[in-house]
Amino acid sequence: xxxxxxxxxxxxxxxxxxxxxxxxxxxxxxxxxxxxxxxxxxxxxxxxxxxxxxxxxxxxxxxxxxxxxxxxxxxxxxxxxxxxxxxxxxxxxxxxxxxxxxxxxxxxxxxxxxxxxxxxxxxxxxxxxxxxxxxxxxxxxxxxxxxxxxxxxxxxxxxxxxxxxxxxxxxxxxxxxxxxxxxxxxxxxxxxxxxxxxxxxxxxxxxxxxxxxxxxxxxxxxxxxxxxxxxxxxxxxxxxxxxxxxxxxxxxxxxxxxxxxxxxxxxxxxxxxxxxxxxxxxxxxxxxxxxxxxxxxxxxxxxxxxxxxxxxxxxxxxxxxxxxxxxxxxxxxxxxxxxxxxxxxxxxxxxxxxxxxxxxxxxxxxxxxxxxxxxxxxxxxxxxxxxxxxxxxxxxxxxxxxxxxxxxxxxxxxxxxxxxxxxxxxxxxxxxxxxxxxxxxxxxxxxxxxxxxxxxxxxxxxxxxxxxxxxxxxxxxxxxxxxxxxxxxxxxxxxxxxxxxxxxxxxxxxxxxxxxxx
Amino acid sequence: xxxxxxxxxxxxxxxxxxxxxxxxxxxxxxxxxxxxxxxxxxxxxxxxxxxxxxxxxxxxxxxxxxxxxxxxxxxxxxxxxxxxxxxxxxxxxxxxxxxxxxxxxxxxxxxxxxxxxxxxxxxxxxxxxxxxxxxxxxxxxxxxxxxxxxxxxxxxx
Ligand SMILES: Cc1cc2nc3c(=O)[nH]c(=O)nc-3n(C[C@H](O)[C@H](O)[C@H](O)COP(=O)(O)O)c2cc1C
Ligand code: SF4
Ligand code: FES
Numbered sequence: 001x002x003x004x005x006x007x008x009x010x011x012x013x014x015x016x017x018x019x020x021x022x023x024x025x026x027x028x029x030x031x032x033x034x035x036x037x038x039x040x041x042x043x044x045x046x047x048x049x050x051x052x053x054x055x056x057x058x059x060x061x062x063x064x065x066x067x068x069x070x071x072x073x074x075x076x077x078x079x080x081x082x083x084x085x086x087x088x089x090x091x092x093x094x095x096x097x098x099x100x101x102x103x104x105x106x107x108x109x110x111x112x113x114x115x116x117x118x119x120x121x122x123x124x125x126x127x128x129x130x131x132x133x134x135x136x137x138x139x140x141x142x143x144x145x146x147x148x149x150x151x152x153x154x155x156x157x158x159x160x161x162x163x164x165x166x167x168x169x170x171x172x173x174x175x176x177x178x179x180x181x182x183x184x185x186x187x188x189x190x191x192x193x194x195x196x197x198x199x200x201x202x203x204x205x206x207x208x209x210x211x212x213x214x215x216x217x218x219x220x221x222x223x224x225x226x227x228x229x230x231x232x233x234x235x236x237x238x239x240x241x242x243x244x245x246x247x248x249x250x251x252x253x254x255x256x257x258x259x260x261x262x263x264x265x266x267x268x269x270x271x272x273x274x275x276x277x278x279x280x281x282x283x284x285x286x287x288x289x290x291x292x293x294x295x296x297x298x299x300x301x302x303x304x305x306x307x308x309x310x311x312x313x314x315x316x317x318x319x320x321x322x323x324x325x326x327x328x329x330x331x332x333x334x335x336x337x338x339x340x341x342x343x344x345x346x347x348x349x350x351x352x353x354x355x356x357x358x359x360x361x362x363x364x365x366x367x368x369x370x371x372x373x374x375x376x377x378x379x380x381x382x383x384x385x386x387x388x389x390x391x392x393x394x395x396x397x398x399x400x401x402x403x404x405x406x407x408x409x410x411x412x413x414x415x416x417x418x419x420x421x422x423x424x425x426x427x428x429x430x431x432x433x434x435x436x437x438x439x440x441x442x443x444x445x446x447x448x449x450x451x452x453x454x455x456x457x458x459x460x461x462x463x464x465x466x467x468x469x470x471x472x473x474x475x476x477x478x479x480x481x482x483x484x485x486x487x488x489x490x491x492x493x494x495x496x497x498x499x500x501x502x503x504x505x506x507x508x509x510x511x512x513x514x515x516x517x518x
Numbered sequence: 519x520x521x522x523x524x525x526x527x528x529x530x531x532x533x534x535x536x537x538x539x540x541x542x543x544x545x546x547x548x549x550x551x552x553x554x555x556x557x558x559x560x561x562x563x564x565x566x567x568x569x570x571x572x573x574x575x576x577x578x579x580x581x582x583x584x585x586x587x588x589x590x591x592x593x594x595x596x597x598x599x600x601x602x603x604x605x606x607x608x609x610x611x612x613x614x615x616x617x618x619x620x621x622x623x624x625x626x627x628x629x630x631x632x633x634x635x636x637x638x639x640x641x642x643x644x645x646x647x648x649x650x651x652x653x654x655x656x657x658x659x660x661x662x663x664x665x666x667x668x669x670x671x672x673x674x675x
Contacts, residue, residue: 015658417607
């Protein structure tokens with residue numbers, strides 16, 4: 001009987017030797033005459049265990065990780081084929097405490113199935129949501145998604161159902177669904193993982209959005225830094241089209257819908273929705289003034305849904321299980337689950353999907369097990385390069401849109417980057433300005449000039465030059481940027497800067513902190 | 519990585535003809551041109567502008583906006599090292615310094631022998647196995663001193 005062995009195609013695994021392991025296994029199997037099939041699955045999200053090699057046995061799946069190139073022979077000798085004992089054996093991956101603590105709705109198949117097998121997808125609950133959507137019709141879908149409480153996972157947290165309703169009601173012959181797969185925030189990889197590990201889920205989510213709005217064309221704007229996701233996503237679209245899920249008659253319905261991947265060109269600002277649309281149109285990726293909203297006048301001036309990958313990929317489960325099922329998870333106005341992405345100096349880093357409401361401390365110290373270096377955690381940046389740095393004193397903040405906003409922070413795309421006590425917060429504040437200066441689209445002065453001035457001023461602070469005067473100048477600049485910028489790149493750069501100064505005043509030369517006192 | 523083709527404006531014209539039916543074809547065209555020749559030469563800009571009915575200034579504007587496109591040839595290999603926060607937290611700055619020293623160049627530069635161009639990148643989505651880098655299309659995680667040295671050696675091959 002053929003033994004199935006799983007070696008992820010996910011970038012975490014590939015960057016740490018998974019392709020080499022496949023070559024080793026193929027050679028060894030030929031030499032030993034083993035009857036095996038290698039399945040390139042997605043990642044389960046336990047990144048510290050990647051490459052996580054799994055074998056399917058009579059007792060279920062048994063995992064081993066992290067397996068490094070060169071270790072395959074010893075693993076086979078230890079009895080990999082039958083799930084034999086080995087120092088790196090973790091048993092059934094689904095029983096691992098990191099997995100047991102999760103509520104996997106959006107990522108339920110990721111790491112389990114063959115990402116490019118549509119049969120596998122259907123066997124694990126795929127396409128039920130889309131079929132139900134087609135039966136219900138667009139208005140019903142909009143209601144269901146609105147009722148679920150789903151808010152955009154790209155950062156702004158806008159209710160997805162309301163956005164879809166606006167596009168549905170907008171007049172237009174041709175409408176678009178655009179998946180924002182630009183995922184530029186440091187510390188985030190949920191979009192990448194779902195595109196590599198369960199691409200049909202994004203396709204299904206986009207198709208559901210098409211049913212809701214009457215759109216006939218979808219684009220996935222995928223960043224060029226994700227070569228694996230680009231390849232997997234394109235192949236999945238090809239297969240979905242061949243199977244009739246996409247095409248002139250989407251799932252046998254009267255509606256046409258197809259999807260194309262467009263590759264970005266290395267500009268962080270193109271994650272901003274209007275800049276992304278200009279980029280798709282073949283222009284410089286500059287931010288547009290709003291209104292008009294993209295929902296009314298979006299891509300090529302036509303009504304357009306633009307959603308984050310995870311927002312879209314969450315809808316198949318909502319449609320399959322119903323709005324109430326989804327809405328029952330979470331807290332306050334943050335409903336459902338959120339894929340936390342825990343990164344940086346971390347012991348157990350990776351993706352952890354859970355209902356909103358865990359505290360930051362529970363996440364970074366409990367689930368993630370603290371730092372990789374073993375030193376105490378000092379700062380945690382939440383929400384990417386525009387997110388605030390949180391000190392230990394704020395570890396009781398629950399993971400919820402409003403709770404983070406109240407603490408002058410944001411959850412953004414739910415990236416959580418851990419720093420140990422060796423971090424120098426002056427450098428982090430300086431980097432926030434530097435990043436803004438590099439990535440500014442240049443459309444408005446507070447951002448374009450402010451970021452460069454901020455960088456120069458932080459350099460003076462670091463050099464010990466008139467520290468308190470220059471910190472005052474930094475605060476003034478932050479004020480100007482926060483209130484005078486057209487988009488959140490310039491508008492939110494003050495979050496990491498000011499949080500570093502406020503919460504970690506001791507790093508700023510111990511100057512009497514006017515700003516720290518507030 | 520496949521060696522880059524000699525510039526040929528006929529090839530550019532063929533790429534444009536092949537892709538110009540797309541909605542918003544300019545970025546896909548520029549990607550295809552750069553994939554083929556390793557950069558976007560001025561002559562290519564002229565051909566693209568002409569065939570898409572755009573001004574040269576418009577096409578230059580787009581080429582210069584995006585970090586990915588460059589008008590001058592790069593090294594035979596491009597090594598992109600992540601400089602963003604999660605990699606910083608995991609000791610990425612020291613790795614980046616080490617790579618600069620090993621190659622004898624700064625970020626944004628190409629080695630004198632034309633083998634390697636070193637670039638900063640801001641996140642490769644590998645932030646839970648940081649620090650990270652990408653050599654041409656290949657990804658590398660959990661960089662430490664030894665791995666970084668192997669990577670720079672490989673880049674110079
Ligand atoms: C500078 C900047 C970068 C952004 N980058 C992304 C991104 O990479 N992915 C994303 O989904 N949203 C990003 N956004 C947010 C988008 O503008 C937009 O809110 C989002 O795509 C809407 O989708 P959602 O409602 O599903 O979240 C960014 C915003 C700004 C200002
Ligand atoms: S804030 Fe910066 S990135 Fe945003 S529109 Fe203004 S210049 Fe462009
Ligand atoms: S921050 Fe370096 S890979 Fe994400």
